[in-house]
Amino acid sequence: MxxxxxxxxxxxxxxxxxxxxxxxxxxxxxxxxxxxxxxxxxxxxxxxxxxxxxxxxxxxxxxxxxxxxxxxxxxxxxxxxxxxxxxxxxxxxxFPDLSVTENLFMGRQPVGAGRRIDRKAMHEEATALFSRLGVSLDPRRLAEGxxxxxxxxxxxxxxxxxxxxxxxxxxxxxxxxxxxxxxxxxxxxxxxxxxxxxxxxxxxxxxxxxxxxxxxxxxxxxxxxxxxxxxxxxxxxxxxxxGREVAELFPKTPATIGEPVLQVAGLESAGVFHDVSFEVRSGEIVALAGLVGAGRSEIARAVFGVDGYDAGTVTLNGTAVRPRSPRAAIRAGMGFVPEDRRQQGLVTEASVAHNVAAVIRTKLSRLGLITRSAENRAAGPWSGRLEVKTNALDMHATTMSGGNQQKVVIAKWLATDPSLLIIDEPTRGIDVGTKSEVHRLISELAGQGMAILMISSELPEVLGMADRVLVVCEGRITADIDRADATPESVMTAATNTIGAAS
Amino acid sequence: MTTTDTPRAQADRTYPSYAKALWQRVLLTREFAVIALLLIVFFYSRSEIPNFDGPLTIYYLLLDVAPILLIALPMTLVIITGEIDLSVASVVGLSSVLVGDLHQGGMSIPMAALVAILVGVLCGAFNGFLVAYVGLPSLAVTIGTLALYRGLAVGLLGTTAITDFPEKWTDLAKDRIGDSSYPVIVIPILVLVILFVLLLHFTPFGRGVFDIGLNDEAAHFSGVNVARTKFWLFVMAGAVSAFAGIYFTLRFGSSRGDNATGMELQVIAAVLLGGVSIFGGRGALHGVLAGVLLIGVLQSALRLDDVSANVINIIIGILLIASVMSTSFLTFVARTTAGMKRRASDGSPERRQRQASAHHEGNNS
The missing domain is CATH 3.40.50.300 (P-loop containing nucleotide triphosphate hydrolases)
Structure with missing residues (x-):
């Protein structure tokens, strides 16, 4: 102590x-x-x-x-x-519409003569506070943004x-x-x-x-x-x-790297990312690393068709994927585990079965009709394979922990049998035990020949999991580093290489 | 999450499909509460209200609720996606005027009806285009088109009415199936009910409708075509409203620009009474059918009991508010009783706490 x-x-x-x-x-x-x-x-x-x-x-x-x-x-x-x-x-x-100073003194504004708020004193104290903390922040600007x-x-x-x-x-x-x-x-x-x-x-x-x-x-x-x-x-x-030994935090197993699955060429979106070209091969885990806001998620969203792009092509297994259509991307064989589970990954107020079967509904239909039991039959094994913790398949995902929800999202995409799985922040907000389960799973999937594009802000995860690290900085890929050469230093250098100070 | 499993469990887990018994899932729902209320009101009226058990009661009741019932079907889907269509009654009016006008101009009734339905489709497509592809709020869009379509209807015909329809067709609208007390309109209603039930509850499209209402962003990420789904729902609402307009015209033998004014609110009230959430994502068609019929039976019984129309409106208004309130009340009751039950029969506190705390923090952090 x-x-x-x-x-x-x-x-x-x-x-x-x-x-x-x-x-x-x-x-x-x-x-x-x-x-x-x-x-x-x-x-x-x-x-x-x-x-x-x-x-x-x-x-x-x-x-x-x-x-x-x-x-x-x-x-x-x-x-x-x-x-x-x-x-x-x-x-x-x-309060976004109030100034930094007003936020600081909310509910306890200093008052001067006639019980009027003493703005001058407020600003002076705010400036003094920030200089004491050694940060440069304009006390008069709005909190918004x-x-x-x-x-x-x-x-x-x-x-x-x-x-x-x-x-x-x-x-x-x-x-x-x-x-x-x-x-x-x-x-x-x-x-x-x-x-x-x-x-x-x-x-x-x-x-x-x-x-x-x-x-x-x-x-x-x-x-x-x-x-x-x-x-x-x-x-x-x-x-x-x-309460147990976690044998290895990043259990990367070797996989045979095969043919290119995803080829991205000259992808461009004004003001977001520029001239992004890379490929992901079968069995390969490629990490997109970089600072928050560098444009990694935006690239992934464009590849999957959630967002549009201005120029460039996305090719999966040799065929061009129609832009701006997640449906087309799914049909071509992509899966996408998004960054924000609750908002984008799943419909939390729907059942586990509904979520797991969400993307394969057409396949589960007979004569265009789908039944609850067909969904349950499909969702059960996938939930079981990922060891989703739930009492029954009709339980809502709302009450689940983050790790469990992530398993549901992954189960949903594995059910589509994708040839490329994009995972944005695979373990954000997930506890250590489940984290290593997710890592092991990703590694297993790559072992089975799936191409994996992973976005992660956690450097150890990037270095531990990826066969290749693509570093994104201000919307451009600034480095393509092999697993053997990837170190915290090499990745961070590339992540900050065009900007002197990020703040 | 807490786990004492080894991370690499060999055996896959299996799950029961449902957490609760079948009777609980069927009976303890809002839809079933509406159905029960409908049955109670119906059988009470039959034994207590004079003339309610007469042969014509059901016949007139069904004739009266038919347009509301028809429009409630697509409206349910629209509301489940979190949107709303206030222009439906104006489409009824426009279609009514078109049928009258075209028939007067020499067109046969089936041809005029076809044109009216096509115009209904266009009206719905216009709503759908503005909402789904331009991205405007449906409340604003359909308030606008409510006025627009009604204006077109009244503009086409002025304040006059066309009442000159061939008896063959006006009789058909009031005809009965054989000797039963069911009007012929029940047949197209049943066909549409079956189609909409299949569409909403048994197709991937219908699953997408619920997804959109609960979380349209997640739906988009899962490959649901949000815009296209909404667009087609508005088209359906337009088409079915036009069909209801044709029926309305023939049934009363009158084509007027102000036919069915205000009916959109009756439709929406019935849909909400049937357990559909105004916020989207929740609802079922059996509840909506019960909701429509409940309002119909109440109106018919109270009218037979010589209750004035204003009082009937008050009663139905109160019923609607009570039913919307009951959702939050039921959740509250369910949560409290579940809590008490668990406390009473807490067999293995340790394990339960551990699971519970996992859930708890999962929610917060």
């Missing part, structure tokens, strides 16, 4: 249930001032519930909750804020202006690019050095090991362990998180 600094926040065996659902069985966490404490665990481990109790969003059912040694009980988020706790969520919610990274900075600035002693960041880096992560970490370190206590929740181990000094692992709603970062390893943490 970290020795410097007194204990700021302490939770001991905190319990919380929602009706019959026990979300948190025994949550414990001890965070010291002047330290950055990582909280890790699979989805469903109870991290979010714990955070929401600290934030005053939920009230605990039992256990102790101490702040600076005193037992506290927050009945609202306002009470928690008043006590000096600030929570920065993955995607902050600002700010990047998620900037929005988080505003939340942090708000926390500091309230003089929060405990800052909790719930997966802040999930949507950030490399440069933005670095800036966030710099801010976090300076806050630590000011003696504040920080809790950092993340699925990315390299970040945890880079930033934090202590790590607490949770599993199944229970506390597992707390270790000093210096005395532990990612492998040890992973095995504690999943």
């Amino acid at each position: 970290n020795a410097n600094g007194a204990v700021a926040l302490q939770l001991v065996q905190v319990r919380k249930s929602f009706g019959p659902v026990m979300a948190l069985r025994s949550g414990s966490l001890t965070v010291c001032s002047g330290s950055i404490h990582a909280l890790v665990g699979e989805n469903g481990a109870g991290k979010s519930t714990l955070v929401k109790i600290v934030a005053g969003l939920y009230q605990r059912d039992g256990g102790d909750f101490l702040l600076h040694g005193e037992s506290v009980d927050f009945s609202s988020t306002a009470a928690s804020k008043d006590a000096g706790i600030a929570v920065i969520y993955q995607e902050p919610t600002l 700010l990047s998620i990274a900037d929005q988080q900075i505003i939340e942090i600035a708000k926390a500091i202006s309230l003089d929060a002693s405990v800052l909790i960041m719930d997966e802040p880096t999930a949507a950030l690019s490399g440069v933005e992560v670095d800036r966030l970490f710099a801010v976090a370190r300076s806050l630590r050095d000011e003696g504040r206590a920080l809790v950092f929740i993340s699925h990315r181990f390299e970040e945890v090991f880079d930033l934090c000094d202590t790590v607490t692992v949770m599993r199944d709603g229970e506390y597992v362990s707390t270790d000093a970062i210096a005395e532990t390893t990612p492998a040890a943490i992973v095995s504690k998180m999943v």
Whole structure:
């Protein structure tokens, strides 16, 4: 345990249930001032519930909750804020039509003579806050259009202006690019050095090991362990998180690489991507790497026909694919697991069977008619093969965890027997156990001769899975790196090579 | 998600097709509640309302609801995709005027009817084009075409009415099947009901209709042709409305520009009463049929009971609000009772909690 600094926040065996659902069985966490404490665990481990109790969003059912040694009980988020706790969520919610400053001082604007809002004082304090954090952000601009990274900075600035002693960041880096992560970490370190206590929740181990000094692992709603970062390893943490040894995080099996399946030539979309040419062969896993916003997903969407393009051709198995038509792409033999599962990947309010059979309906029809039982017969084996966790095939996908939903999406596309599968962020928001299941599956599919085009923002995933890495930077492919030559450095260099500063 | 399985399980999992027993899936639905209400109101009226059990009640009831029933079929599909078509009654009026005008000009009734249906198709195609391909909101588009088509209808015929139709055709519209109390219009209705039930509930196209209503982006990503689906639904609504207009004209032997004014709201009310969600994605045709008939039976029974038309409207309005409210109420009841049941029979708390917490956080994070 970290020795410097007194204990700021302490939770001991905190319990919380929602009706019959026990979300948190025994949550414990001890965070010291002047330290950055990582909280890790699979989805469903109870991290979010714990955070929401600290934030005053939920009230605990039992256990102790101490702040600076005193037992506290927050009945609202306002009470928690008043006590000096600030929570920065993955995607902050600002008022888009108000200025950065107005957002900062929402609900507590400084007033001058005649109870009028003192805008000058507000701007001065905002400028002072940003310079203290070492970020350049115009306090007068509207919040609309700010990047998620900037929005988080505003939340942090708000926390500091309230003089929060405990800052909790719930997966802040999930949507950030490399440069933005670095800036966030710099801010976090300076806050630590000011003696504040920080809790950092993340699925990315390299970040945890880079930033934090202590790590607490949770599993199944229970506390597992707390270790000093210096005395532990990612492998040890992973095995504690999943309660078993995850043999290999990226189980890439060798596959025979055959004929080209997908050929993209001179694909062009004004302002989005330019002169994109590449091919994916059967049995090959090709990764599109690059910063968030570089145009990777846009390329994939154009190839699949969700979006149009201005010039260029997409050829699958030797035949040209009609642009702007997902139907044509599907008929040609493409599958597409999109980035946003809930919004694009599946119809969450429909049943598992409905979703899994969604693309093969025509094949399941007899004389143009399709029955529920035909869908069930087709969906059952595919759900089983992917080990989708559900009680029955007519359960809605709404209640499922992210990993489980992703399995449904993948099952849906595997059912079409595609020759090319495009997977955009295959494991975003998925816990470690399911992650390695997904990786193993992708690798197996490639082994069976499927061509895989994978988009990933997680460098270890790219390096671990891909036979070839295509790096996209500002809408252009800036490097084509073989598995043997792909290193974090070579990929990141290519990803940033035309832009000096991304922020 | 939490798992204690080894990641590479050898045996594939199998799943039951349904989480609940058949009777629960059939009986505990909103559609069935409407059907039950229909039966209760029907049998109550038969025993309590004088003359309701007379031989002509069912006959007139069916004659009256026929146009609403017909238009409710495509309207159900349109509403399930999350759109709406307010122009249907105006198409009824336009088709009525066309049949009258063309017949007066010397065209035979079948030819005039064919032209009217083609114009209905065009009206629907215009709606569909603006909504599906131009991307305008259907509420705005069809408010516009409601006025436009009605304006055309009244413009064509002015305020006069054509009442000079051959008896052969006006009688057909009121004819009965043999000696039964069912009018002949029931036959085309049944054919269309079967076609629409198959289309909505038993074809890939129908599955796509639900997908569009629940999440049109995901539907698009799965290869559902969202625009084309919506376009054809509006075309169907136009065609069926035109057919209803022909029936309407012949049944009353009168072709007027203001025929069926306001009928779009009756159709939509019946569809919503039948359990179709106004937000799209949910609904079934058996519920809609029950909804239409429920309104028909209520109107007929209350009229026989000498209740004034205004009071009938009030009762039907209240019924509609109650039925829309009942959806949220039923969900609330289902959630509470499910919670209590689980708490009462919590056999293996450990495992259940673990699953539950997995679900829980999956929802939040």
